[in-house]
Amino acid sequence: MxxxxxxxxxxxxxxxxxxxxxxTNILVDYLAMRQPFFADARKLMILGVxxxxxxxxxxxQINDVFYILSQGGKGSLGLSSQESLRRCRSFLHICSLTExxxxxxxxxxxxxLEDASVQVxxxxxxxxxxxxxxxxxxxxxxxAISPAAYFANLEQPLNTIYAEIDTTPxxxxxxxxxxx
Numbered sequence: 001m002x003x004x005x006x007x008x009x010x011x012x013x014x015x016x017x018x019x020x021x022x023x024t025n026i027l028v029d030y031l032a033m034r035q036p037f038f039a040d041a042r043k044l045m046i047l048g049v050x051x052x053x054x055x056x057x058x059x060x061q062i063n064d065v066f067y068i069l070s071q072g073g074k075g076s077l078g079l080s081s082q083e084s085l086r087r088c089r090s091f092l093h094i095c096s097l098t099e100x101x102x103x104x105x106x107x108x109x110x111x112x113l114e115d116a117s118v119q120v121x122x123x124x125x126x127x128x129x130x131x132x133x134x135x136x137x138x139x140x141x142x143x144a145i146s147p148a149a150y151f152a153n154l155e156q157p158l159n160t161i162y163a164e165i166d167t168t169p170x171x172x173x174x175x176x177x178x179x180x
Contacts, residue, residue, distance in 0.1 A: 023132035
């Protein structure tokens with residue numbers, strides 16, 4: 001987004017309507033505007049808002065994201081963190097976890113139960129990708145890739161770039177002399 005807020009997104013219709021399961025770090029990158037990861041996370045959210053992709057997270061990740069955004073549940077950050085999550089619900093789908101899903105996640109023998117739960121949800125949803133910045137999905141049947149790799153996959157066959165275009169008029173250009 002530019003300083004004045006003027007921007008245009010140029011998107012080309014994708015050949016497939018991808019179903020993406022977001023890892024917690026991607027949603028936190030977006031909501032906390034973490035640099036240098038915010039731009040790619042934002043592009044993913046915009047694709048979700050436009051309905052170009054389906055964005056999913058597991059139900060347990062909502063609590064994880066809230067805890068991170070509110071810095072461990074600080075009262076002063078609780079309501080704003082909840083409001084941030086509430087705004088995302090218009091374009092973010094929630095995958096519920098059953099007892100059987102948790103048992104399956106526990107059976108994976110991974111060090112990170114949250115990653116195992118994400119993996120279970122991705123398989124349950126038949127997601128096309130898990131979008132993450134970490135390598136915590138070694139046994140997943142669903143490919144885990146970074147946001148940058150996802151956009152590279154989209155751009156290659158269509159020879160397009162998914163980027164924001166600044167439409168703000170230039171203000172630093174020399175003024176045209178007035179007619180006499």
